[in-house]
Amino acid sequence: MKKADPNSPIPAEEAIRRSWERCAANGLRNNEHLPDGILPRSSLADRLEGNARLVAYAQPIMEHLHQQIARSSSTILLADDAGMILRAVGDADFAERAARVALQPGVSWAECTMGTNAIGTALAEQRPMAVIGTDHFLERNRFLTCVATPIHGPAGGVLGILDISTSAQLSQIHAQALIQTTAEIIENRLIESLPEAAVTIRFHPQAEALASPLEGLAVFNEAGEMLACNRRGETLLGIGDSRKERPAFSRIFETRWTTLLDHALSSSLRPTLLCAHGGREFAARVQAGRLQALRPVAASAPDMPAARRGVTLEDLDLGDQTVASAVRRARRIVGLDIPLLIQGETGTGKEVFAQAFHHSSPRRDGPFVAINCAAIPANLIEAELFGYRAGAYTGARGEGARGKLREAHGGTLFLDEIGDMPLRLQAVLLRVLETRRVTPLGGGPEEAIDLALVCASHRPLKTLCETGEFRPDLYFRLSAMSLALPTLRERSDIEALARRILRDESPDRPLRLAAATLDVIRRHQWPGNIRELKNVLRLATAMLGPDEATITPDHLPHDLIDAGETRPTTQSLRAAETRLVEETVARHAGNISAAARELGITRTTLYRKLRRG
DSSP states (O other): OOOOOTTOSOOHHHHHHHHHHHHTTTTTTTTTTOOOOOOOOHHHHHHHHTTTTHHHHHHHHHHHHHHHTTTTTTTEEEEEETTTTEEEEEHHHHHHHHHTOOOOOOOOOOOOOOOOOHHHHHHTSOOOOEEGGGSSSSGGGGGGGEEEEEEEEEESSSSEEEEEESSSSOOOOHHHHHHHHHHHHHHHHHHOOOOTEEEEEEESOOOOOOTTTTTTEEETTTTTTTEEOOHHHHHOOOOOOOOOOBBBHHHHBBSSSHHHHHHHHHHSSSOEEEEETTSSSEEEEEEEEGGGGGGGGOOOOSSSHHHOOOOOHHHOOSSSSHHHHHHHHHHHTTTOOOOEEEOOOOTHHHHHHHHHHHHHHHTTTTTTEEEEEETHHHHHHHHHHBBTTSSSTTTTTTTTTTOHHHTTTTTTTEEETTTSSOHHHHHHHHHHHOOOEEOBBBBOOEOOOOOEEEEEESHHHHHHHHHHSHHHHHHHHHEEEEEEEOOOGOOOOHHHHHHHHHHHHHHOOOOOOOOOHHHHHHOOOOHHHHHHHHHHHHHHHSOTTTTOOOOOOOGSSSHHHSSSSOOOOOHHHHHHHHHHHHHHHHHHTTTTHHHHHHSOOOHHHHHHHHOOO
């Protein structure tokens, strides 16, 4: 083992010695063959889902870090709190060498599996680690030079590990500084995106240090209670580990809390002066954008049709397991600054799901703004999204336009068919997602935006990345929480869904579906999915007479009845009818009147069908 670098801030030698002792105690051998550490794809997917917030904020920052050390034959790795690698961003030449020792997503690099290594040892030691060459316990890993540091969560504890691994010579001090700064940026993003954060304060004794890695960051709830503070903020305020003790605003600062709120709501872009107890003063920028989102919302009547009170995620769960899973996953990021990506065939209800996500979030009182990227000419999408000044281009409206991004401020922006967005505009959208600021076409002042982003596509974006039609960096930015909606023919809750649609279409007129109608609905393949079903039921409702309340097959479109590759024979139809009649009578325990009402026929007709069967 090498001696510790005297210039290194990390006393590595003692930590490496302890790690080797742990490896030996665990029964590892230096020349051990590569273990089978790769998880099944479903297990990796579960890990990614469980760490959705961490991945969402770390991915773009990892890409930026890699740009700084590009062409150094290296990779940037993100692992979870058990050492499982979740994401990798790096050079193709090094990725091939790394794959030989399973240094890739889906593999655990915990010490007990991979011996002394930067990821596993940083987890075991709970601190930054550099493991270089022969410091690695296993011989097969000794071509690696690795530096890693823990990423701490806002509430304390280690969320994951950020790592730089390379086969080239790397300045240990430079790499440690880079990885540490990058981890702090990720921690800051996690802190400022806390869903319950009402006020965010950035502060430093020198105004010039604001908006730099040197600034302190603290978030508070509406009552002035601290929710989290970054490492530099703890040092500047002298409060120790704020994750163990979270002092209220009034215990730190002499400035009144109400005075700070007034400043934030009136001129949050202008720095203000914060006076702390003991005479210390800080320049500060205060953001109070989430205060509006915390206003109480009037509860909707539980029996009010979903279409009237706004569909929520809870309304979408009608019993199908795939839909229930999608709802459950989406609930995990409600109120968080994490994009939602919805994929599925045309007509499967992607926009309805996006609206439900919006109505279930703290932004429910804000606008829901939708734009179909496939329905707008490519040369006009940028103007639609970003807005424009008067005269910005030929044909522009004289008064200009705000654009969908600014219209969605405080609410949710839904980008449907984002796979059809031009590549040039994808790069601009990626920049906006990073900066959260918009400049209209034709120039003008840059404007901050605060919105939730939901995207949808009927084309698989991962495949589009492989064909060069979609930017991989934008895909990774959008896909932290990705879910797929099933086709209607795959859903097990089609009957419940049909009844829900019928209630929403005719909220003031109770309507029923005859058993024969439900049988037609079950057998149809529904190539148009939910959109086709809605149109069919809308037409059937229009075909009802003023005194009719039951939709029978006679009210359905004829092509729906005749659809299918093979028409059933008269004999098979009669057998199906007999089976349906007998099942309906049995379900009503022999009550002929009730069975006839459900079937939409008279009792005499029902008796005749029973005798014939």
